Amino acid sequence: MNHSDNNSSVPADSGDGEFRVEFASRVQRLPPYMFGRINNTLYQKRRAGHDVIDLGMGNPSDPPERVVMEKMVEATYDERNHGYSKSNGLLNLRRELTSKYFRKYGVRLDPDSEAIVCLGSKEGFSHMCLALMGPGDTAMIPAPYFPVHMYGVVLAAGNVVALEVADSEKFLQNIAYTCQHFYPRPKLLIINYPHNPSTVTVEQDFFTEIVKLAKRYNFMVISDFAYSDVAFDGYTPPSFLASPGAIDVGVEFTTMSKGYNMAGWRVGFCTGNREMIRGLATIKGYYDYGMFQAIQIAAIVALRDTEAAIERQSEIYRTRRDALLDGLHRIGWEAATPRAGMFVWAKVPEKWLQRMNTLDFAMMLLEDGDVAVSPGSGFGPTGEGYLRMALVENENRLRQAVRQISRCLERREQDYSSAATPTTPLTK
Template identity: 75%
Template sequence: MTQNTRTLTSANSSTEFIMNTNEPFDIDGPSISPPTTDPTPEPFEVKFASRVERLPPYMFGRINNSLYQKRRDGDDVIDLGMGNPSDPPDPVVVQKLIDAAKDEGNHGYSKSNGIVNLRREVASKYHRKYGVRVDPDAEIISCLGSKEGFSHMCLALMGPGDTAMIPSPYFPVHMYGVILASGNVVALDVADPDKFLSNVAYTCENLTPSPKILIVNYPHNPSSAVIEPSFFVEVVRLAKKYGFLVIHDFAYADVAFDGYQPPSFLSAPGAKDVGVEFTTMSKGYNMAGWRVGFCAGNAEMIRGLGTIKGYYDYGMFQAIQIAAIVALRETEATVEKQSMIYQGRRDVLVRGLRRLGWTVDPPKAGMFVWAKVPEPFCNEMSTMDFAMRLLEEGNVAVSPGSGFGAAGEGFLRMSLVENEHRLRQAVRQIGKCLNQSAATSAS
């Protein structure tokens, strides 16, 4: 039987209703009488997309809720949980923002890839600091923070059946940015760089289809693991051998200690052939709430990210971009000073925890101390329960390692955003809390 297709246009609009039927349709036929009573209503249900259903419960929700309640009750909680910079940007940057915001010409929509002078300033920093030449027109794009850029890059590159290799323990967006793009994840232990590279090769040789993307993050969040430039040389070699793309999250490029200089992925020969690197002004420049990030590297990957962003946003406020130019151009000394501030805080926290008997390695870069939960607590309770005890009984908030995947179990991440006085106080409160717990257990 031939299928009939009918198009009806409503009398008062241009809306078209498409009907597929195998029976003749008589528009002049008698109407159907409406029911005299409404059916019993069913409970209304909102069904999320499958990509949302794949997300687990938010691991830090329990801690955040308790932290909020304690502060509402008047408790002075020292928050070492989130890596949210507490220091202000350089005053010259704030003043430039004020001046630019007063210019009426800066209040319209901005191009989603960033104004050209900002992209040129990013290219200048890459050449000045890393000896890398990057084309500001084709190989750099600005993002609303590196987290937004990374998530949209996943949307540009990944789909059902695609797999990404990520470091483990993982920063949540490295896992769930892939999942929200309908991709699959293989998590590889990040602690030993050589073992990590060996696992990359093994995965590529034994997984079918072969992974499409390798995500790396050095200095690493949460563990603060670092690498030397030769690591990225091998990453490029493996990428060309096995045909995967590389995304490097370089969020902590500007926060390093004891003379260590975090290497840029793009400084490895051939890196722009296979991947990109995300940087941000949130950390070293203390501009977290400004949401200024960049992606640099492979022109085709940049173009794909630009395509996605063109549908999702109109770019950041132009006054912020102008202020960011001044930050990149004029505040290198301030960024270096901020690293020294974080180094001093690191030393205070590491020394204090060691005095309590904790096993802690001082990080060479980043904003966090990755500390092993001490005996006997590591054998008596989960990392989440230990973190909750520190919060509820010691008024110190930390991030449980389990929030970064199974490989983080047994560790805590402590941020360096509080000043040295507050960090010393945090150590005292942790020690008092654990001593009370030990006394209670003994009795």
């Protein structure tokens, strides 16, 4: 058959018009990515040779312990580790995790039915939302919110009610109020302490009240405990699962990204209510073939043998925290001292908020000061007016970042002063 014969079989109107890709409604519900402008400008500036100090993404800059890396290399030479792995993770890894929970929090967990390995806690959280949420279901989330807490629910076709976390007592009251006045009642509560981005922390009795509310109003709980291993000044972040009855109503996600410096390894866990974990396991069974076994074997060594290293890493973050806060306070900024996590949540000075929004302020610091930060508005409307600064650079670089911010603002202040006249007030 020649080409003309083949073409003659095509309908006459085929090919007319422009081919279009139409996304599913779940994707169309997502807003434009708030950090896109910053990430693109950061990339372009670095390509042009600028030494940008990046305090935007909370990407740990320190390596894992050498014994962990060595075990990873050793495990890759074992040919048995290169096949598909079970999606719920190696039993020995789950045993080490549950041993840590008992040792650190006094929580007894069954490694077979109350623990599962995830490809990072973010993957596990998103798939848990798919297992629990659907059209018409509502989740209560913290505000400001880490984006996946909002959009993991949205992608699962659920709705969200965002409740402010700054005042923990008010947060509990708002949960009760929402459950009393929404119909149908919310199906899920998402909590995140130590909180990202605001760094708010709580004590164990807060979680005890959460359990009581969950049982009274019949909602499930997901605790995002990503910063469990990074704490300072004698504070130990409590586990939601350590409160009486917590395992009856919810699960907790943890990760090896922060305290163990294994962010790129993507090792996360979900522990707690066995029915919720069974739902997650069902979704994961359809979506993935499990984590590379060599990584899991190295993670076993990390959990078993590197607890002292976690304490050292927390001390590193504490010294960075103090260096950054000292610099910010010297230039007149307001920022609370966090007891945990790897961020500082800083208030943008009021005179700058009168001139521009937080995203534009962050862009100014990047474009004119070569310092990248995360605008608070990227974490929802409640974050407007704040910046999140990650403690991922060493102390000298953090001090340098503050100097560059100060010089940038001084230059801009001079520009505003020279442009302003008595009859030309400054505007947003």
